[in-house]
Amino acid sequence: MKTKPNYAAGALATVWLVIIGVPIYVMISWSVQTRDDFLDRGPLSIPASITFANIADVLDSGFMQYLVNTVIVTAASVALTLVVAIPAAYAIVRSMTWASSTMFRIFLLGLAIPAQATIIPLYLIINRMQLYDSLTAIILPTVAFGLPLVVLVLVGSLRDVSTELYDAMTVDGAGPFRTLVQLVVPMSKGAIAAVGTYTALGAWNQFLFPLVLTQDPSMRVLTLSLTSFKQEFSINVPGMMMAVLMTALPVFVLYLLARRWLIAGLAGVGGK
Amino acid sequence: MAVVTESPAPARAAPAPPARRSRRVNRPSSWYLLPAMAFFGLFAAFPLVLVLYLSFTDWTGIGTPAFIGVDNWVRLFENDAIWDVTWTTLLLTMLFWVTQTPLSILLGVWAAGPQRNRAVLSALFFLPLLLSTAAIALLFNRLFDPYVGIGRGLEPFRNILGTSSGAITAIVIMVGWQFIPFHTLLYQAAARNIPQVLYDAATVDGAGRWHMFWYVTLPQLRNTIITSSTIMIVGSLTYFETIFLLTSGGPGTATRTLPLEMYFRSFRSYEFGYASTIASVLVIVATAVSLVIVKFSGFAKMRSTMEGL
Numbered sequence: 183m184k185t186k187p188n189y190a191a192g193a194l195a196t197v198w199l200v201i202i203g204v205p206i207y208v209m210i211s212w213s214v215q216t217r218d219d220f221l222d223r224g225p226l227s228i229p230a231s232i233t234f235a236n237i238a239d240v241l242d243s244g245f246m247q248y249l250v251n252t253v254i255v256t257a258a259s260v261a262l263t264l265v266v267a268i269p270a271a272y273a274i275v276r277s278m279t280w281a282s283s284t285m286f287r288i289f290l291l292g293l294a295i296p297a298q299a300t301i302i303p304l305y306l307i308i309n310r311m312q313l314y315d316s317l318t319a320i321i322l323p324t325v326a327f328g329l330p331l332v333v334l335v336l337v338g339s340l341r342d343v344s345t346e347l348y349d350a351m352t353v354d355g356a357g358p359f360r361t362l363v364q365l366v367v368p369m370s371k372g373a374i375a376a377v378g379t380y381t382a383l384g385a386w387n388q389f390l391f392p393l394v395l396t397q398d399p400s401m402r403v404l405t406l407s408l409t410s411f412k413q414e415f416s417i418n419v420p421g422m423m424m425a426v427l428m429t430a431l432p433v434f435v436l437y438l439l440a441r442r443w444l445i446a447g448l449a450g451v452g453g454k
Numbered sequence: 455m456a457v458v459t460e461s462p463a464p465a466r467a468a469p470a471p472p473a474r475r476s477r478r479v480n481r482p483s484s485w486y487l488l489p490a491m492a493f494f495g496l497f498a499a500f501p502l503v504l505v506l507y508l509s510f511t512d513w514t515g516i517g518t519p520a521f522i523g524v525d526n527w528v529r530l531f532e533n534d535a536i537w538d539v540t541w542t543t544l545l546l547t548m549l550f551w552v553t554q555t556p557l558s559i560l561l562g563v564w565a566a567g568p569q570r571n572r573a574v575l576s577a578l579f580f581l582p583l584l585l586s587t588a589a590i591a592l593l594f595n596r597l598f599d600p601y602v603g604i605g606r607g608l609e610p611f612r613n614i615l616g617t618s619s620g621a622i623t624a625i626v627i628m629v630g631w632q633f634i635p636f637h638t639l640l641y642q643a644a645a646r647n648i649p650q651v652l653y654d655a656a657t658v659d660g661a662g663r664w665h666m667f668w669y670v671t672l673p674q675l676r677n678t679i680i681t682s683s684t685i686m687i688v689g690s691l692t693y694f695e696t697i698f699l700l701t702s703g704g705p706g707t708a709t710r711t712l713p714l715e716m717y718f719r720s721f722r723s724y725e726f727g728y729a730s731t732i733a734s735v736l737v738i739v740a741t742a743v744s745l746v747i748v749k750f751s752g753f754a755k756m757r758s759t760m761e762g763l
Binding site: 188191194195198199201202203204205206208209212220221225226262265266267269270272273274276277278279281282285288289292294295296297298299300301302303304305306307322323325326327329330333351352356357358361362386387389390393394404405406408409412419422423426429430433434437 | 480481482483484486487489490491493494496497498499500501502504505508515519557560561564565572575578579581582584585586587588589592593594595596597602603604606631635663688691692694695699713716717720721726729730733734736737740741744
């Protein structure tokens with residue numbers, strides 16, 4: 183069906199593109215200018231010359247240490263989440279016990295818990311466990327608060343696996359663990375990739391748990407380091423912008439390499 | 455932000471298969487649930503109970519919380535500031551919804567179109583999703599800075615963060631910039647699933663573009679509107695670093711919301727008991743709002759958009 187172009191919608195989309203584009207343009211443009219150039223020229227003008235000296239400033243402020251910390255937190259959060267969530271989803275779909283259906287309901291309710299409201303008791307619990315100021319302190323609650331959504335998405339995907347396949351595994355003499363490894367994991371690869379990405383993004387971008395559960399610069403993650411850059415670089419706005427850009431770089435690479443998983447992960451089950 | 459559209463009715467949980475089969479099929483034991491249960495119980499469910507207990511204690515963050523009865527709650531209700539903070543939280547939530555929902559619907563429906571240029575442009579629309587909230591808040595903090603920001607020299611906008619209404623406007627703009635792409639994504643996916651036959655029928659009836667949008671597209675997006683609004687509203691109540699890093703609750707306390715008030719009272723003023731009372735209020739407000747949405751939107755007995763087909 184041929185329709186005439188929708189000019190009003192096109193105009194709205196163009197305006198929106200400008201709104202989206204200006205802050206991103208400013209961030210990139212400021213990050214490649216020297217401090218003097220940036221102050222002399224208008225905020226929106228095109229850089230007269232491009233410099234990468236700001237990268238050195240960011241690296242000198244301990245960026246690599248914070249990057250390593252963030253990578254550890256993210257990798258451990260994803261690994262732990264998947265290791266505990268996949269068996270739980272399998273049990274909820276297949277074990278048919280009172281415990282499994284109760285757990286399903288608890289996770290549904292768990293979606294509504296605002297993580298922000300629990301930082302004070304978490305601070306107490308983490309202190310009592312002698313974990314304050316460690317990366318473990320960040321990882322544990324991150325996994326706990328990610329679990330409800332992750333388990334529900336995996337349950338949704340496992341319900342689509344037909345009973346015949348489970349029966350075939352039984353006929354082969356497979357126990358629950360072999361069924362988990364050889365059937366459940368391969369059959370829910372797509373969902374696992376999506377929830378893995380979702381967890382990784384959440385862990386990478388989180389701010390509040392690291393803020394209240396760690397203190398020492400050696401335990402600092404990237405999001406938190408941005409606020410210290412802001413203090414250290416109060417006049418060095420280009421350096422600050424370069425730091426912001428560099429923290430987003432790994433996510434941007436992921437976007438280029440695996441756009442599909444990223445969008446699925448961002449949308450959670452929203453798009454489902 | 456927790457994101458879900460899973461139907462809240464666990465009706466499909468564990469349908470019983472024929473008894474003959476279940477006897478010989480291997481089933482995972484409930485032990486498979488234990489690790490997930492332990493994590494969630496210790497670091498999510500238990501803290502929720504503990505925060506309520508802590509609201510009845512006096513605690514400086516060191517040593518053991520001392521039980522003091524309802525003192526914190528009395529103080530909370532006698533303190534006018536908490537009403538201002540609650541009002542600011544609800545006002546911002548309302549402004550977020552009013553600005554984000556119409557724009558997300560229009561952009562999502564637009565992006566769902568089959569045209570090639572729309573696909574390319576909508577890929578650009580998602581760029582804000584790649585930045586963390588902390589990065590976005592610090593970026594906008596500089597963008598709105600009176601000395602280096604994009605408004606420098608443009609008088610009414612120059613010091614937008616310096617006035618109450620300006621700071622609220624700045625927060626609404628930034629949160630829209632950050633989250634409209636996400637909600638657009640939801641509406642784009644939903645709009646693509648609207649059966650073409652409905653539009654064909656409307657064309658036969660002589661409906662114009664506006665009629666199609668109003669009488670076909672919008673009703674078909676009903677469930678997505680409810681999902682997106684729930685995510686938006688419940689999320690808005692708990693934004694922390696968004697506001698913390700953009701305005702720090704200022705100027706004065708003009709943009710101080712419940713999560714910020716809780717943070718300042720605890721980790722800045724070391725009144726962890728009183729701050730737990732505020733955290734409890736946050737839980738109560740968030741739960742109440744969720745319940746209201748569920749009750750008045752008919753989320754629980756959501757009608758199918760496929761009816762009439």
